[in-house]
Amino acid sequence: MVHTLSTAPSRDRPPEPRPPAMRPLELARWGWRQLTSMRTALVLLFLLALAAVPGSLVPQRSISAARAAQFAQQHPHLDPWYQRFSLYAVYSSPWFAAIYLLLFISLVGCVLPRSRLHLAASLARPPRAPRHLDRLPAHVAVPVSGTVAEVLDRARAALRGRRFRVDVADDYVAAEKGYLRETGNLLFHLALLLLLLSVALGHLFGYKANVLLVEGTSFSNTVSTYDTWTPGALADETKLAPFTVTLEHLAVRFQRGGQQSGAPRDFQGALRYTTDPSARPRSYDLRVNHPLVVDGVKVFLLGNGYAPVITVRDSHGQVVLKGPVPFLTQDGNFTSNGVVKVPGASPQLGFQGFFLPTAAFDPTRGPVSVYPGLELPRLVLTGWRGDLGIDGGAAQSVYTLDTSGMSQVLTSTGKPFARSLAQGQTMTLPTGETVTFNGVRRWASLAVARDPGTTPALLSAVLALAGLMLSLFVRRRRVWVRVSDEGGRTLLEVAGLARAEGDEGLPDEVRELAGSIAGTDPPELDDRDDDASDRTGAPRER
Amino acid sequence: MSAETLAHISNNLVYSAMLVYAGAMYCYAAELAFGSPSRRRRVPEQVEARALVTAGASVGTGDVGRAAVVPPAEDDRVWAESRRARAGRLGRTAVALTVLAFALHLGAVVTRGISAGRPPWGNMYEFSVAGSLAVTGAFLVLLTRKDIRYLGTFVVLPVLLTLGLAVSVLYTESAQLVPALKSVWLLIHVTAAMIASGIFTIAFAQSICFLVQEHRERVPAELRGPSFMDRMPTAAVLDRSAYKMHAFAYPIWTFAIIAGAIWAENAWGRYWGWDPKETWAFITWMVYTAYLHARSTAGWKGRRAAYLAMLGYSTFLFNYLVVNIWLVGFHSYAGVK
Numbered sequence: 062m063v064h065t066l067s068t069a070p071s072r073d074r075p076p077e078p079r080p081p082a083m084r085p086l087e088l089a090r091w092g093w094r095q096l097t098s099m100r101t102a103l104v105l106l107f108l109l110a111l112a113a114v115p116g117s118l119v120p121q122r123s124i125s126a127a128r129a130a131q132f133a134q135q136h137p138h139l140d141p142w143y144q145r146f147s148l149y150a151v152y153s154s155p156w157f158a159a160i161y162l163l164l165f166i167s168l169v170g171c172v173l174p175r176s177r178l179h180l181a182a183s184l185a186r187p188p189r190a191p192r193h194l195d196r197l198p199a200h201v202a203v204p205v206s207g208t209v210a211e212v213l214d215r216a217r218a219a220l221r222g223r224r225f226r227v228d229v230a231d232d233y234v235a236a237e238k239g240y241l242r243e244t245g246n247l248l249f250h251l252a253l254l255l256l257l258l259s260v261a262l263g264h265l266f267g268y269k270a271n272v273l274l275v276e277g278t279s280f281s282n283t284v285s286t287y288d289t290w291t292p293g294a295l296a297d298e299t300k301l302a303p304f305t306v307t308l309e310h311l312a313v314r315f316q317r318g319g320q321q322s323g324a325p326r327d328f329q330g331a332l333r334y335t336t337d338p339s340a341r342p343r344s345y346d347l348r349v350n351h352p353l354v355v356d357g358v359k360v361f362l363l364g365n366g367y368a369p370v371i372t373v374r375d376s377h378g379q380v381v382l383k384g385p386v387p388f389l390t391q392d393g394n395f396t397s398n399g400v401v402k403v404p405g406a407s408p409q410l411g412f413q414g415f416f417l418p419t420a421a422f423d424p425t426r427g428p429v430s431v432y433p434g435l436e437l438p439r440l441v442l443t444g445w446r447g448d449l450g451i452d453g454g455a456a457q458s459v460y461t462l463d464t465s466g467m468s469q470v471l472t473s474t475g476k477p478f479a480r481s482l483a484q485g486q487t488m489t490l491p492t493g494e495t496v497t498f499n500g501v502r503r504w505a506s507l508a509v510a511r512d513p514g515t516t517p518a519l520l521s522a523v524l525a526l527a528g529l530m531l532s533l534f535v536r537r538r539r540v541w542v543r544v545s546d547e548g549g550r551t552l553l554e555v556a557g558l559a560r561a562e563g564d565e566g567l568p569d570e571v572r573e574l575a576g577s578i579a580g581t582d583p584p585e586l587d588d589r590d591d592d593a594s595d596r597t598g599a600p601r602e603r
Numbered sequence: 604m605s606a607e608t609l610a611h612i613s614n615n616l617v618y619s620a621m622l623v624y625a626g627a628m629y630c631y632a633a634e635l636a637f638g639s640p641s642r643r644r645r646v647p648e649q650v651e652a653r654a655l656v657t658a659g660a661s662v663g664t665g666d667v668g669r670a671a672v673v674p675p676a677e678d679d680r681v682w683a684e685s686r687r688a689r690a691g692r693l694g695r696t697a698v699a700l701t702v703l704a705f706a707l708h709l710g711a712v713v714t715r716g717i718s719a720g721r722p723p724w725g726n727m728y729e730f731s732v733a734g735s736l737a738v739t740g741a742f743l744v745l746l747t748r749k750d751i752r753y754l755g756t757f758v759v760l761p762v763l764l765t766l767g768l769a770v771s772v773l774y775t776e777s778a779q780l781v782p783a784l785k786s787v788w789l790l791i792h793v794t795a796a797m798i799a800s801g802i803f804t805i806a807f808a809q810s811i812c813f814l815v816q817e818h819r820e821r822v823p824a825e826l827r828g829p830s831f832m833d834r835m836p837t838a839a840v841l842d843r844s845a846y847k848m849h850a851f852a853y854p855i856w857t858f859a860i861i862a863g864a865i866w867a868e869n870a871w872g873r874y875w876g877w878d879p880k881e882t883w884a885f886i887t888w889m890v891y892t893a894y895l896h897a898r899s900t901a902g903w904k905g906r907r908a909a910y911l912a913m914l915g916y917s918t919f920l921f922n923y924l925v926v927n928i929w930l931v932g933f934h935s936y937a938g939v940k
């Protein structure tokens with residue numbers, strides 16, 4: 062590579078030639094060279110870092126759709142702009158993809174030619190000795206005993222023993238080691254490419270789902286049982302692994318007392334599962350950080366909450382609903398909100414309310430829970446009668462009540478009817494229906510995920526790390542040993558060149574080699590007054 | 604001993620360590636201030652020559668033999684001698700104090716760990732205390748191999764600031780972990796991240812020293828006034844050691860990110876989810892990647908690379924301070940209320 066580091070005053074430079082009009086092919090070549098230049102790589106690396114910033118400041122739908130929606134509601138002026146620039150989904154946005162795709166194209170364009178060069182260098186012999194070894198950054202000359210041929214032989218053996226690749230000529234030995242440095246560098250960049258492909262593989266063929274499972278109930282791995290279902294573009298929904306999972310029991314423990322009172326300390330779910338309908342059920346102890354793996358599909362325990370068990374009877378005493386109803390956790394002390402829908406009653410009934418595992422009355426916030434464990438459980442409900450609006454077929458969340466076709470149950474004084482129930486208590490609506498709070502079960506929220514890219518991604522990452530270590534810590538060095546007959550005395554010269562920045566061990570290696578070939582202690586380096594302090598000879602310009 | 608007693612001892616050890624660190628910092632700073640300006644002064648031409656080439660010999664010692672010292676006037680010489688002796692004593696005291704502070708600091712981390720019954724880096728307070736211990740540890744280990752005592756002030760100061768922040772703002776009682784944090788991979792991840800940040804901190808200090816020194820060296824040597832920067836290696840040497848320090852920390856940081864991804868996969872079923880913590884770890888990684896590339900590109904060595912290194916460290920600080928406390932994510936384990 063030729064660098065023109067002109068020191069001439071700039072006015073002597075010829076005026077910049079106007080670029081001649083380029084033909085399409087030339088233009089393409091020029092563009093490719095620009096794209097694969099190190100400067101472009103730098104800019105793209107920097108841009109990618111910058112592009113990742115907004116996603117950490119604006120709520121992302123992928124992390125919390127609810128917070129993104131809330132943000133949109135609170136910032137009506139910003140929202141359209143944020144929508145336009147995909148700011149709620151930065152990491153799957155076209156502009157983010159454009160940057161990393163360009164970066165990877167640049168990477169390929171950079172790595173391919175370097176691989177070719179490296180391959181050629183790996184097959185070639187070490188370069189011939191320069192005429193003046195004493196001009197190299199580390200140089201030793203000492204008289205030795207033995208003939209030229211003997212000394213050359215010793216030199217070859219010494220270099221081989223130090224894992225140099227060696228080439229012997231008439232009066233010198235040329236040697237080089239540390240090819241792994243460049244191999245590592247190429248491996249590292251290549252592994253990054255593999256990593257990207259693995260991520261893509263996972264996104265295309267994998268799927269993610271969430272399900273809320275109350276103690277004593279089951280789900281099977283089919284799309285319809287899931288609360289949310291996010292398939293990859295090429296995931297085959299007809300070929301899901303046919304397993305079934307039952308949550309038998311969920312044990313939860315919270316911190317008692319102290320500054321962190323109420324913080325979760327432990328939760329684990331006792332599962333029974335079958336890999337397919339004909340298989341024998343097996344049990345599994347599901348914990349956070351300890352997912353269940355069935356047929357490459359993983360089931361993770363994410364969170365938990367309470368499902369009050371409720372019995373509703375109509376005014377004739379007929380049971381119209383019985384069972385656990387999951388309430389959604391609102392805060393760290395498990396104040397939970399929920400809705401009970403009774404489509405089997407006529408007219409239909411709906412209840413809104415909250416569940417407090419340890420109830421207390423806060424003067425400003427009203428009834429709240431003050432501890433997440435079941436110390437003083439209370440269920441607070443208000444009732445609605447009318448049409449639940451679920452017969453029309455429109456999808457409806459089980460956690461919200463559409464009261465547009467209903468009227469609130471009122472007390473005789475015209476206030477909304479509301480009661481707080483302890484376990485075992487029953488309330489009777491003014492219209493005659495009764496609601497009994499039988500007990501509490503827990504629910505677990507589970508994430509189900511299949512990501513065929515995980516293992517390839519891990520392997521790529523490990524490869525990348527290995528390549529990185531090689532490329533940063535292997536020392537690439539060239540050494541030449543010349544042996545000459547100076548009027549009957551044999552003179553040994555050893556000189557070396559390091560190709561890595563910060564390789565400070567070269568002078569010592571040269572001295573040690575010379576000592577070992579000469580059969581003496583390591584001699585001192587030749588000292589010169591020119592740039593002798595730059596002993597490594599690491600290239601300063603590229 | 605009960606868990607509370609141990610936690611209490613741990614707190615007191617932190618305060619004691621802070622006191623000793625403060626003493627060490629005072630001594631480092633005094634050594635720089637009293638350091639003999641003549642120690643590194645050479646004949647101007649040679650200084651010029653050496654500033655141009657990169658000194659490859661080991662930091663601070665290799666080229667002293669060949670460096671001609673400006674012969675000072677006789678009374679100047681005596682005065683300089685006494686100053687140098689005083690500076691040497693101060694420097695050795697500073698190191699001794701740092702070792703003592705490290706021992707107290709280590710004791711604080713260990714007692715906290717025993718008190719909580721787990722590795723003590725489970726919340727922001729503990730992460731800060733253990734992370735700053737890693738900074739001192741990295742500094743002391745490197746000190747046995749290289750003469751980097753000149754960095755003392757710039758290493759102990761951030762340690763002291765971190766501890767101050769930890770005891771005043773981030774303090775959290777010793778307790779067990781939330782379930783998501785009970786993982787070997789988390790332990791590995793956090794440990795690697797702490798070691799990497801310890802080394803990045805030292806590398807950052809070197810980059811700053813480099814920038815100051817480089818600025819100073821633009822003035823011809825004979826026109827420069829005496830300054831504590833005389834005690835420091837040349838800009839070229841600082842630049843090179845900063846690079847090596849960054850190159851040492853970078854793979855550890857990379858490993859920390861990989862270990863974190865393995866943990867995340869185990870806990871939540873996705874190895875990467877762009878939560879703010881992950882995102883900023885990625886940003887830091889990207890900026891340091893740019894730094895490494897910049898070093899191998901002509902014209903980007905030195906100043907501009909040093910700016911990138913400082914940017915990299917700022918993104919790390921942002922992750923530690925702003926993201927942990929203000930931007931919530933899955934990772935929000937800070938324990939700060």
Ligand code: HEM
Binds near residue numbers: 098167253
């Ligand atoms: C995701 C993108 C990339 C990452 C994470 C990355 C990372 C790295 C790292 C950590 C090194 C340091 C290894 C060393 O100093 O020996 C390195 C070296 C290198 N990278 Fe990249 N790189 C990326 C993209 C690119 C691109 C796009 C190019 C080409 C335009 C490129 C060209 C190089 C070259 C030539 C070296 C060797 C420099 C030397 O010989 O000192 N890299 N890369």
